[in-house]
Amino acid sequence: MRMLAFAKRNLKELFRDPLTLFFGLGFPLVLLVLMNVIQRNVPVHIFELETLAPGIALFGLTFLALFSGLLLARDRSTAFLSRLAASPMTAADFLLGYLLPLLPMAVGQSVICLAAAVALGLPLSWNLPAVVLSLIPSALLFIALGLLCGTLFNDKQVGGMCGAILTNATAWLAGIWFDLSLVGGAFQKIAYLLPFAHGADGAKAALAGDWAALPGHLLWVCLWAAAIMAAAIWLFRWKIVER
Amino acid sequence: MNAIQIMGLTKEYAGRRVVDQLELTVRSGELFALLGVNGAGKSTTIKMLCCLTVPTEGDGLLMGHSVRTDSHAAKEILAVSPQETAVAPGLTVGENLELMAGIYGRPKSRVDEVTAQLGLGQWVKRRAKTLSGGWQRRLSIAMALVSRPEVLFLDEPTLGLDVLARRELWGVIRGLKGHTAIVLTTHYLEEAEALADRIGIMAAGKLRAVGTADELKALAGRENFEDAFVALAGEGAAS
Numbered sequence A: 001m002r003m004l005a006f007a008k009r010n011l012k013e014l015f016r017d018p019l020t021l022f023f024g025l026g027f028p029l030v031l032l033v034l035m036n037v038i039q040r041n042v043p044v045h046i047f048e049l050e051t052l053a054p055g056i057a058l059f060g061l062t063f064l065a066l067f068s069g070l071l072l073a074r075d076r077s078t079a080f081l082s083r084l085a086a087s088p089m090t091a092a093d094f095l096l097g098y099l100l101p102l103l104p105m106a107v108g109q110s111v112i113c114l115a116a117a118v119a120l121g122l123p124l125s126w127n128l129p130a131v132v133l134s135l136i137p138s139a140l141l142f143i144a145l146g147l148l149c150g151t152l153f154n155d156k157q158v159g160g161m162c163g164a165i166l167t168n169a170t171a172w173l174a175g176i177w178f179d180l181s182l183v184g185g186a187f188q189k190i191a192y193l194l195p196f197a198h199g200a201d202g203a204k205a206a207l208a209g210d211w212a213a214l215p216g217h218l219l220w221v222c223l224w225a226a227a228i229m230a231a232a233i234w235l236f237r238w239k240i241v242e243r
Numbered sequence B: 001m002n003a004i005q006i007m008g009l010t011k012e013y014a015g016r017r018v019v020d021q022l023e024l025t026v027r028s029g030e031l032f033a034l035l036g037v038n039g040a041g042k043s044t045t046i047k048m049l050c051c052l053t054v055p056t057e058g059d060g061l062l063m064g065h066s067v068r069t070d071s072h073a074a075k076e077i078l079a080v081s082p083q084e085t086a087v088a089p090g091l092t093v094g095e096n097l098e099l100m101a102g103i104y105g106r107p108k109s110r111v112d113e114v115t116a117q118l119g120l121g122q123w124v125k126r127r128a129k130t131l132s133g134g135w136q137r138r139l140s141i142a143m144a145l146v147s148r149p150e151v152l153f154l155d156e157p158t159l160g161l162d163v164l165a166r167r168e169l170w171g172v173i174r175g176l177k178g179h180t181a182i183v184l185t186t187h188y189l190e191e192a193e194a195l196a197d198r199i200g201i202m203a204a205g206k207l208r209a210v211g212t213a214d215e216l217k218a219l220a221g222r223e224n225f226e227d228a229f230v231a232l233a234g235e236g237a238a239s
Helices: A002-015 A018-040 A049-077 A080-085 A091-099 A102-120 A127-134 A136-152 A155-173 A185-193 A196-208 A214-241 B042-049 B071-077 B093-104 B108-117 B133-145 B163-176 B189-195 B213-220 B225-238
Strands: B002-013 B016-027 B031-036 B057-062 B078-081 B151-155 B181-186 B198-203 B206-211
Touching (some): A018 A049, A127 A136, A127 A214, A136 A155, A136 A196, A136 A214, B093 B108, B133 B151, B189 B225, B198 B225, B213 B225
Parallel strands (some): B031 B181
Antiparallel strands (some): B002 B016
């Protein structure tokens, strides 16, 4: 009940911010259209919709880290969070309250991105819902990263960490714009130690119907998401709820 | 009945005592004002009693619930209106109150009661961030009242408000007296004198004197309350 009341508040705060709606729902769409236009005007196949659409759907989810982090950091910077910390809310109430409103946004974002890809020529298939589902662990990962940053840093720092560093790290290390094997070596090894490339590859595997490849990628993302969420909960409890 | 019982409450930060062996009781329905200059330890005391920071030593009981060992139960019966205005800026006045009702499991009718009690009816659909400072403070107090707290902490509730807004809030605070135990911290001596049943003066982390305004004037041997405060707080700060 407490968690749901808090989640409702966060949902309203998020959806009343026009920048959230633009970056959350509109920006990935702009990228997809732009890359598709580029592809139509070059003779080589670099931005095929089959690889580009799942990649951009994943990239769009990086903004969830920014939204969750900013919301938490802004609450921390005012006495609003102190008021709630003096209430019977637990750390789980707080973090689930921040997390839950972003999950429908993540699903909506992925659906819009894939719908746009279909409009641009991606074949309609029953694998598309599987792509949306395969992206949920990545959504949880990015929300957890945002909550971790929001617990530790102020809103300006969160803007830099999640808005610039994380989006760039994901863009380069997830293999969205290029095949990571083309770079190879240490870069590729590091990319596959991190969860972003697995998130993108999982979505690509789901779109291709490569069900054998899917669990390995998802498991890696889930492990990272669980570790980061556990760290966020521990730090939040230590810093805010248990003082 | 004692709503608040403080026993040897102490807080240290990096070896420096900011609250030192505080002993105090506040009765149910009493409005107790905590006065002191900056750094006297008032806000730290409130934070410990609101379970926002753990005491280094000692304990505080809120309606018998320890803030150290039974903080969840203590949090059920306390509410705080923090020093800064603590509202959700993107929500309307009504939504802010509904949020608090949801967190404490109170019915929607309680929101209507508090809205009427604090005269917020005309602003109920306005976003909190568009309200003036005075109305935001009033909303902040309303949010603390939604849960029907048995112990209410008002930390500098009129700080930064103009005289008219301050006097309006005094009326609101007077209306709460007798229903709940209230601990009010303030820098405005006339506010404590006008509102409080009893006043405590803190200096250098210690509670130097407790009593009614008249008792404190008599204790300090001064005619007016400001002189009495300076004598008692200055004496404490110097020691």
